[in-house]
Amino acid sequence: MRKFIGSLIVLAVVAAVILWFLSAPSPLPQSAFDGLADPDAERGRQVFLAGGCTSCHAAPDAEGDDKLILSGGLAIESDFGVFHAPNISSDPDAGIGGWSFPEFANAMKAGVGARGEHLYPSFPYTSYTRMTVADLNDLFAYLQTLPASSEASLGHDLPFPFNIRRGLGLWKLLYLKDGPVVDLAGADEQVARGQYLVEGPGHCGECHTPRDLIGGLKRAAWLSGGPNPDGPGIIPNITPDGGVSSWSAADIAYYLESGFTPDFDSVGGSMVAVQKNFAELPATDREAVAAYLKAIPGHPNGY
């Protein structure tokens, strides 16, 4: 019996060591940054719009140009506790003004913070991981042109065990995948651009896809809608089997441009900010998103 307990303890220690290694943050390899061109901040503004950073990182009551002050503060309620979006303004102390580009790219693509810690997926890096390093380079340059704010980040209110960042390593093994979500092999250039915008910077799936018990996206029900995480109501199914089944690709592009549905209902809820951002992108990008939404498989409502 002694011997049995002894080997159990050994096994437990081995398992703990394996888990510890498996859960270690893994930043991008240095080679990811090879041959990077000089950043273009003006292009970076478009990446910023597609990424919708202001929805979370602007002060919650900011209007107009104040939305470009990325001082953070928004409370994001979840089943795991309350997250607060941090200050990512150009301030070197309170924000990310002192970060290097590789540090920034690691946050966006690997969910690893500047101190090497895991970041929480309430920051949708599970989608941003599909962004190209070149786009991130432009985005980082643009962020540096935005105003600094010395507002301190609020930190999160999370109960044990969710307050232990290391535990996120295992979650990330399951859910942080940088390949395409939908297999659209042989898709034309327009659909491929739409796929990049939707699955990457646009992070549409983070709202429009139902989640499992531990908060991971159910990829088999991609974009089929889900309960509204912010309160009552739902987020619509935008696959070809959803309410948009009767919309043409031109209708979808027009919705992203104007906010009006084909029967002149108007966009609402958290989609308003997404729509306003997409209204400022080139028409070809809105058409690409529409073409992708027409090309993906349909699913029954995820709510």
Add this chain to the structure above:
Amino acid sequence: MKPGIALILAASMTAATVAYAAEPQEERQMTMKQIGGAMGSLAKMAKGEAEYDAAAARQAFTTISESAEKFGQQFPEGSETGFDTEAHPDIWTNRDDFDARVAKLKADAAAAADSVGEDASDLGQKLGMVGQNCGSCHETYRLKNS
């Protein structure tokens, strides 16, 4: 059919339906549909899909303004839920802000009706001015539930 006649027909059909719909939840959804219909006919003209008709454009903006007035009165206590309403519960706790938004839609649409031009050149701009009210109210006070 001339757009003007279509509008009058649409308006009288909606009026007939409203007379039968007893519940405020249903009445306000009908009112919003009427506003949506008027926006749709204006957008068709702005996009060149329908011929520009100044009288019809004026009528459509007036419909929006008058419907907004009516809409503001269709949220009595006790109509928070039921009948597929997509109204956000915050309407009843932030009533002043909600009413101010209703008043702004009414005023903006009335101003557009008063200044309708002889041609379609500034219709897009007018539509934008009235249209921004839609999303900014729906952002806070309207909840999709299907």
